Amino acid sequence: MTVRQLSHLRYLALAVEDLETEADFLSTHWGLSVAHREGDTVYLAAEGSPEPFSVRLRKADKRIDLISFGAHSRADVDALFEKLSAKDVKFVHPPQELTQFGGGYGMRFFDVDGRTVEVSADVELRQSRKINEREPIPVKLSHVVFNTANLATTSAWYVEHLDFAVSDTLAHPQMGPIMDFLRCNPAHHSLAIAQGPHASLHHMSFEMRGVEEWMRGCGKILRSGTRMVWGPGRHNAGDNTFAYFLSPARNTVEYTTELAVIEDEDAWHPSVLDVTKVTTQDQWGTANEFTELIARESFNDVDLGLFVAPPV
Ligand SMILES: [Fe+2]
CATH class of the missing domain: 3.10.180.10 (2,3-Dihydroxybiphenyl 1,2-Dioxygenase, domain 1)
Incomplete structure (x- = not known):
């Protein structure tokens, strides 16, 4: 391995x-x-x-x-x-x-x-516990996706400097590559970089115990009055389920589960997946149609933190 x-x-x-x-x-x-x-x-x-x-x-x-x-x-x-x-x-x-x-x-x-x-x-680990069957809370932070104005440059930086590997890429026939999925361990992606108008947070994603718990989490968050931007569905890249919601501060947050694990990296061949094919984004056909408006929701506000270290 x-x-x-x-x-x-x-x-x-x-x-x-x-x-x-x-x-x-x-x-x-x-x-x-x-x-x-x-x-x-x-x-x-x-x-x-x-x-x-x-x-x-x-x-x-x-x-x-x-x-x-x-x-x-x-x-x-x-x-x-x-x-x-x-x-x-x-x-x-x-x-x-x-x-x-x-x-x-x-x-x-x-x-x-x-x-x-x-x-x-060497951080001080906390006592974790197994999430119960049907319990609609996250197991862990699954992955983070950043927007950048320069996808190729940003992805290459993470590969060259932090040893990430590209697992798969989403591309549009006219626009070219629009998202690179990057792994630092066998999980298909812990980080992804999306082409956007500016640097910002695209979304943060949390892994649920399984499909049952993921579905219950989606229902619970909908009942809280939170708007689901896109979902529920199962992506092709990463094979994970998805449902995206907007937090009060307008950060996109995702519930996911069953993200692919790449057991044999040497045998893995990254794919370039065409986003205009409906099955690329939504294998099940259950999510609302992905539109320009939905894409814009994840552009988020321009990140004011570039080259400014946080005080803590
Ligand atoms: Fe995601």
Whole structure:
């Protein structure tokens, strides 16, 4: 089995103007648990995940604060630091003991578009539990998708600098490639990069225990009055189910399950899937038609955090 440089996706940190409303949505309705709160920062955990938290919210003008990935060990964090230093990456800070909730040993730097990326090891894991049958809450953060104005450049940066591999690509006959699915472990994608008008959050996705729990989660969130932008369905790329909703701060959040696992990386051949074929996006034929208007919902607001490190 190929061992890639990063072990997994850890968390996504976002700043939102109305902290209480977004935190209440993600805890009361979406099914995350408040693990810790410190001033204007709320740390939300997924019950099925040993990560100390999977989403961090901070009260400030809306922006992406950072995306965090795990490394297998402290030595791997150091090795990656050496590699990135030689490539002229702009660092927020080199490897050090992390003082925020969850601790660990890590570093922060900017990606090619200016998003803050954290890579850490040795965090204080929390006691996770198996999600019960029919329990409609997330197991873990599944993947994050970013918009960029330069898909080829951004994807290539993650492949070259952080050892991601392209699992599959979505393309439009006229527009060319519009989304690259990137893996850092056997999960088909932990990160995806979408072509958009600007750098921003496309969506964050949470894995449910199975199709039954995913469907119950969808129903529960619909009953909370949350609008479903697109779904429910099953994608071709990644073979995962999808249902996208808009949070109060207008961030797109997804419930998913059964994301493909690439057991043998050496035998995997990335596909370029034509998005104009209905079965590419929606195998079951159950989702509402994907339109330009739906695509625009995920453009989100221009990220104000590029090349500006968050204060925590
Ligand atoms: Fe997704």
